[in-house]
Amino acid sequence: MENMFRLMGSEEFSDRRRCIWVNGPVIIGAGPSGLATAACLHEQGVPFVVLERADCIASLWQRRTYDRIKLHLPKNICQLPKMPFPEDYPEYPTKRQFIDYLESYANRFEIRPQFSECVQSARYDETSGLWRIKTTSSSSISGADMEYICRWLVVATGENAERVVPKIDGLTAEFEGEVIHSCEYKSGEKYKGKSVLVVGCGNSGMEVSLDLANHNANPSMVVRSSVHVLPREIFGKPTFEISMMLMKWLPLWLVDTIILILAWLVLGNLTKYGLKRPNMGPMELKAVTGKTPVLNIGAVEKIKSGDVHIVPGIKGFSNHHVELVDGHILDLDAVVLATGYRSNVPSWLQENDLFSKNGFPKSAYPDAWKGKSGLYAAGFTRKGLAGASADAVNIAQDIGKVWREETKRQKMRTRVVYRRCISLA
Template structure:
């Protein structure tokens, strides 16, 4: 606390009305990672503050996902710590069900984020030994600035904080049709009968293409490079669970070999449809690069039937059509950029130990959750909700240990002071 008074006495903190001391960690981000960390801290008896730039929890799910989306993995590997999904939920919960689960989760563990708080910067003050987080409140018309001061900082803004929009010749300068990112896409209903180009062939690109086809649009999907596509289930069991089980007993190369054989038996040879597999196996690629295989939920059948057309890389856009690298052209009404997301941590966190320039921790899982000076990272493992949950448990345990030790010391000091007061009396 001496450090705190020294900090508050500096000229930079002359306006005390805008400075808030947090008696515990500040968690930046109210998505699943931030909620999981807050819940685990709550169970440890540690107070906290959650800052969220949006006006709701899990804004990615509530504001930036399409209507048909479901969890790609079974619910038993997606539940957050301390609270399983309701038993009546299906194996792959819907968007609405997952949001309801997260809202119930926040209520159960008394998590009340400070909404509309956009973090501008966060840095560690060497003099005081405390973190200083500057935010702008976006809820008011004029906006207001705030500074939070704390001993621990948990970065839980996630791997998908900002959309990635590639620069493609003519897309913004010549093309006159609609251009949106997949985070703005809701349903294919408005595109019925229209020619739509989906740029990207990951899980989002495949699902958007499937949804467009189901709504009788004319989707074409850009497959510029190789991609692994696996069935979501193999013989009635989740492919993810099968791969995790196999990896406990078999070498990685053999697991990949078995998965590719099973995928070929179920999905067939996709090369003739324009979908080529990488040379590296799906699980090895995931471990080395963090790139997740696509789990097919029906898009491949649409590709085989011709309802979804696979096209090569883009050369340039014109007023109402696109030219591909192989010279063919396609008239278009709209473009959906399923080009993914990125971390935004480097834009506001002033630190060079835990995070690299790409916004991800420098260390690999399971050692990516803890940095120096009370800095933590939750949900940057590239292992989905299971990885975020593991981070949350580790972070809360680490902070909780220090919190309880400090509490013991404080109680001992209080007892000594009390005894001295009694003796003097």
């Protein structure tokens, strides 16, 4: 699958990297999106190389998630192409179960990523018509710089590649308590009896606050803007499945109206607890902005009981205190920044056709998976694992079609040469 060669451009004299030719595509990222794409290519008979900067697959799940996390959506919606979850898995698999599933998935489709390969740059060489991907290895074994040369490049680094850390007055210079991002949070056990401020009210903020309350901490959660909070299930049926079913028959605004009425029946009026809903409905908001509604798995009950306090925006930090925009001052032991993640694609991909400056494709779903010159994007749909799976299938079919046609032509040329040799003999 790999042959060593060197493209002798002027830059090669100053850049002493090993060059590797890859017959098929290079996939950057060994998370669910990259694994799904690799599996679909495997089924198409197309060789590939997967590059991963971490030392494991699905590093977000293995290294940067808290212990209590589960899939927010039912397993039948989250399974990757070609392999369902085991039948004995619960409706919402745990963190460990999902990781086990991904590891089994990689083994089944013979996906063996090149770990500890951090991509420094990727650019399309107009002269050769090939992609050139420069990497630096953090492996203690090799520690070598590499350059991969290929015809197709699949960007599968995902929507959550880098943590977002907001700049808040006094947080880094004056606050004397512990400050961590939610990707570093594992359990509320060590925060028992402590006052913790959770900055952010998305799914991570809600779950961290819930976990802190369950471990007898004193959590306060910052809610600066409006947020949709929906029950994970409505009358025993997953809310997401109900929404998808209704959208097959009804306009989006009517689906949102029905979902919000059902949510009010299950959760009640949350405005009086400090959780104000946006003017735009939850499904429309996700379609327009990609912002996912919060699925309640117990945080609302803790808010209603007073075990989780809702507070407004932050004015600034000092010593062991935080001053809020309403003038109140809270004593704090720690701060958890549940402020989300961002794409890192603009920092290394040198192109301006498929991706915009925010690291997401310029085109909306379902047309965001393919660019020009053999460039593809997997897992940037803002539609979770289902969207990543759809991207993977499309990408593999697109590359596979070209691969089969060219392989067929190569075989035909080989047969012609062979026949000529026979006739000459």
